[in-house]
Amino acid sequence: MTRAGDDKVLILVRHAKAEQNLGTPDHERQLTMRGRRDARAIGAWLHEHELGPELVLCSTSTRTRQTWVEAEMGGACGESVAYEGSLYSGGVETVLRTVRESAGEAQVVLVVGHNPTMAALASGLADGNGSTAAHDCLAAGFPTSTVAVLRYAGSWDDLALGAAALERCHVARG
Numbered sequence: 001m002t003r004a005g006d007d008k009v010l011i012l013v014r015h016a017k018a019e020q021n022l023g024t025p026d027h028e029r030q031l032t033m034r035g036r037r038d039a040r041a042i043g044a045w046l047h048e049h050e051l052g053p054e055l056v057l058c059s060t061s062t063r064t065r066q067t068w069v070e071a072e073m074g075g076a077c078g079e080s081v082a083y084e085g086s087l088y089s090g091g092v093e094t095v096l097r098t099v100r101e102s103a104g105e106a107q108v109v110l111v112v113g114h115n116p117t118m119a120a121l122a123s124g125l126a127d128g129n130g131s132t133a134a135h136d137c138l139a140a141g142f143p144t145s146t147v148a149v150l151r152y153a154g155s156w157d158d159l160a161l162g163a164a165a166l167e168r169c170h171v172a173r174g
Contacts, residue, residue, distance in 0.1 A: 012113070013110060013118070091117055
């Protein structure tokens with residue numbers, strides 16, 4: 001996806017459905033079969049809408065890593081992938097700081113992370129700006145395999161709450 005000038009696109013993805021095994025450390029939880037199908041559906045949706053990030057920032061957890069791998073199998077593409085521990089344990093401000101520090105010259109950045117942070121970040125960045133249908137989707141919850149697409153004009157360094165517009169919200173199911 002190419003954009004003119006300073007336009008930036010931030011894509012926030014909540015990981016796909018993960019197992020609920022007692023005794024498995026949270027960081028190591030794997031995707032269920034449904035989760036794998038849904039993650040491939042994320043990839044197909046991203047491909048269909050020509051949303052190809054130059055940079056993918058992915059939490060270090062097993063389920064987020066698997067979500068991105070399955071999304072690629074479904075058609076998603078990312079020029080480079082960085083695995084960031086801050087996306088696993090950090091809240092909104094930590095994830096926002098990670099995007100600011102990592103995005104560089106990229107116009108399209110995708111983050112694969114966890115709730116409640118992904119939902120709160122999407123809501124906070126848009127603060128009511130953008131598509132009514134996308135905001136309705138966001139207000140209905142941010143279940144696993146949800147994708148929020150936000151547009152932002154400016155430098156990544158200046159990305160702040162209330163500075164973006166929510167263009168699309170999609171819950172991928174395979």
